[in-house]
Amino acid sequence: MAHSPLAQFEIKPLVPMEIAGHDVSFTNSSLFMVAIVVLLTLFMNVGMRRAALVPGRWQSMIEMLYEFVADMITGTAGHEGRKYFPFIFTLFTFVLCANLLGLVPYAFTVTSHIIVTFALAATVFLGVTAIGFIKHGAHFLKLFVPSGVPPVMLLILVPIEVISYLTRPVSLSVRLFANMMAGHTMLKVFAGFVVALGAFGVLPLLFVIAFTGLELLVALLQAYVFAVLSCIYLNDALHLH
Amino acid sequence: MPQLNPDSFLPQLFWLAITFVTLYFVMARISLPRVSRIREQRANRIRGDLDEAGAMKAQADSARAAYEAALAEAKAKAQALGLTTREAIKADAEARRKAVNDKIAADAERATAAIEAAKQQALAEVRDIAADAARDIVAKVAGLKLDEATVRAAVDAELKQLAGGK
Numbered sequence: 001m002a003h004s005p006l007a008q009f010e011i012k013p014l015v016p017m018e019i020a021g022h023d024v025s026f027t028n029s030s031l032f033m034v035a036i037v038v039l040l041t042l043f044m045n046v047g048m049r050r051a052a053l054v055p056g057r058w059q060s061m062i063e064m065l066y067e068f069v070a071d072m073i074t075g076t077a078g079h080e081g082r083k084y085f086p087f088i089f090t091l092f093t094f095v096l097c098a099n100l101l102g103l104v105p106y107a108f109t110v111t112s113h114i115i116v117t118f119a120l121a122a123t124v125f126l127g128v129t130a131i132g133f134i135k136h137g138a139h140f141l142k143l144f145v146p147s148g149v150p151p152v153m154l155l156i157l158v159p160i161e162v163i164s165y166l167t168r169p170v171s172l173s174v175r176l177f178a179n180m181m182a183g184h185t186m187l188k189v190f191a192g193f194v195v196a197l198g199a200f201g202v203l204p205l206l207f208v209i210a211f212t213g214l215e216l217l218v219a220l221l222q223a224y225v226f227a228v229l230s231c232i233y234l235n236d237a238l239h240l241h
Numbered sequence: 242m243p244q245l246n247p248d249s250f251l252p253q254l255f256w257l258a259i260t261f262v263t264l265y266f267v268m269a270r271i272s273l274p275r276v277s278r279i280r281e282q283r284a285n286r287i288r289g290d291l292d293e294a295g296a297m298k299a300q301a302d303s304a305r306a307a308y309e310a311a312l313a314e315a316k317a318k319a320q321a322l323g324l325t326t327r328e329a330i331k332a333d334a335e336a337r338r339k340a341v342n343d344k345i346a347a348d349a350e351r352a353t354a355a356i357e358a359a360k361q362q363a364l365a366e367v368r369d370i371a372a373d374a375a376r377d378i379v380a381k382v383a384g385l386k387l388d389e390a391t392v393r394a395a396v397d398a399e400l401k402q403l404a405g406g407k
Contacts, residue, residue, distance in 0.1 A: 006243060009242070009244055010243045011243060013252070024251060024255040024256075027256070029249075029256065030252065030253075030260075033257060034256075036260065036264070037267070040267075040268075044273075044275075045272055048272070048276060051278075051279040055279075059279075066277075066280075085273070086265065086273055090269070093268070113249075115249070115250045115253050119253075119254055120261075181244065
């Protein structure tokens with residue numbers, strides 16, 4: 001096969017664009033980002049066009065999604081977290097839709113690029129840090145000082161806490177990106193075996209089918225993990241221990 | 242690895258920013274308020290229905306309480322009525338019984354008096370008959386002609402003795 005398993009992650013410009021000498025081309029990645037926005041907008045609005053007190057199927061799905069994210073926020077960040085509901089909802093649905101859309105054959109997975117997941121994680125990180133400082137001022141730095149610890153231990157613990165805080169966006173973004181990339185690469189590799197093995201190709205085919213199911217789970221789970229961790233970070237900023 | 246090609250970073254970041262911000266505003270301004278509005282309406286409706294049900298239940302409870310009070314009152318009234326009626330009947334019966342008793346007593350007294358009178362009369366007649374018989378017997382047996390007074394005295398004495406001896 002001419003394509004390497006990594007060829008699916010190639011960024012291909014569709015409409016070359018430039019702003020002030022910088023390349024901002026509309027690429028296959030951009031196309032899928034726009035598709036995510038369009039799909040989510042349609043899903044969330046067409047289903048609510050005839051909003052009824054007793055919901056239909058579509059409206060029920062929307063409300064379940066709404067309730068799921070709302071419960072996730074109040075469960076981790078408490079009632080004050082409700083203020084950031086639209087952002088967490090957008091984040092969760094965007095990542096979820098990107099992950100699921102990526103499972104469609106020949107589709108591009110937006111979240112399989114570290115720069116995208118890192119940008120999202122960095123937004124969460126910077127936003128949460130800003131919220132913490134706005135809400136608590138310099139007291140927010142107490143987050144790095146565990147309570148009830150002898151002062152000598154703080155010499156070791158404070159740097160550890162600071163490092164763990166600073167690595168949050170890295171771990172958050174790498175987790176999602178690595179899961180997406182590994183899964184899709186694996187699928188591609190085994191899909192290649194199907195053709196290469198001829199009649200025995202049925203074995204890798206069965207594996208690919210089963211693995212697609214697992215990837216579906218991973219897509220849902222990673223979107224959930226991304227959103228839940230964002231909520232937990234938000235909780236740290238809202239409620240100092 | 243295409244992910245590490247720095248040339249692809251800027252276009253991705255640029256379009257990510259545009260699409261994510263667009264999605265955020267669509268969700269925050271249009272979609273989510275719609276969902277929360279309908280959920281709010283539903284919650285209000287349910288609360289309203291529950292309130293209404295609660296009010297109806299209170300109404301039913303008060304109606305039942307009123308019914309029970311009326312029932313108790315009626316029962317008490319009926320009992321009182323029964324009691325007074327029984328008392329009245331008892332008093333009436335007592336009065337009648339008394340009247341009948343009195344009448345019987347009076348009748349008995351009168352009868353006793355009549356019997357007494359009859360007895361006296363009979364006794365007097367017995368004396369006359371005894372006196373006549375005694376006089377006739379004396380005239381026949383002894384040939385004596387006794388006067389009325391003597392015979393009477395003798396019969397009386399004899400009768401008294403009989404009465405005394407008895």
